Amino acid sequence: MNQKGTLIVLSGFSGVGKNTVITQVLAQRPDIHYSVSFTTRAPREGEVDGVNYNFVTREDFQARIARGEFLEYAEYNGNFYGTSMKVIRDNLDRGTDVLLEIEVKGAAAVMAKMPEAVSVFLVPPSFDELSKRLHARGTDDEETIQKRLAIARQEAKEVKNYEYIVVNDTVDHAVQEFFSILTAEGCRKERRIHLVEGV
């Protein structure tokens, strides 16, 4: 029996600590394929092709659209951003688990097209804590922080569309919850019923 991989869709508020959690998850499970978005925008300083984004030309991107390769794509500020369904499916088909970090609108599109995806939303212990973390980063001015918090409050309304909510109180705890979800999903009846069929 060729068992397919699990697609995990991960979203979370800006500043909640998604990157730290993802880094830990991939360090402990390097076999997980981390899905990297495609974009037509130019790489910023320090960004690495294939790591931060797959940087492609506009022609390449449009050819992928025409071939129906994207699970979802959008244009912001004249640049395309998209998630390749082909890369994800190829990995799932060969039994590799795939982690896709994506914002709420993109996540909704992915869940609609791949309802078997496992969706996880990462939240802070509280909104006060989120505000504290955004201030502690020291990278944004007050106006930007308030804007991020306002976006988070909007996104909070979409959290009900996710199956799981992981609380990032400590990174270790969040990572442990993440892996528990992945293990539990692997124990689902649908994935294991073959063990007792036809006996």
Place this chain on the structure above:
Amino acid sequence: MNQKGTLIVLSGFSGVGKNTVITQVLAQRPDIHYSVSFTTRAPREGEVDGVNYNFVTREDFQARIARGEFLEYAEYNGNFYGTSMKVIRDNLDRGTDVLLEIEVKGAAAVMAKMPEAVSVFLVPPSFDELSKRLHARGTDDEETIQKRLAIARQEAKEVKNYEYIVVNDTVDHAVQEFFSILTAEGCRKERRIHLVEGV
């Protein structure tokens, strides 16, 4: 917010190693309430009231039936056996997780009455392995073993009604899967959405 406990319904084939797994689970999580059945039969040698069963009189049992206390009950060989819904609900209400080990028919009755229960079926890595384990116990003659295997083949048809299948290849692995399921269930959107509501 007063969070309710989780009810875990555990079934598994005779000889699969349910007791060993349960003992380990309760050793690591003594806060879990292990639901003990009520019975009117006399205790066998070594059986402890409140541990193996709650041994009650026929009158007591019938009074509990009349009060609607049982999630399910049945009569075998002139003795009553039943699972007290009251004890389970009291524990769940005070936030205690409850583990209920029960055979497939009783489990179906429990799941019908408490659809929020998390159901887990414990399977051996294979039926050959189950046969080996039953022989290795050395407690049953060949006829009894064949009868147990025949019952297991019947029960196998009911496994599709459970949400999760845990493979008891090693006890540690089975216990780890069990706890992952419990953790993941605690991360379900339904149990945590209050964290992002009204922000």
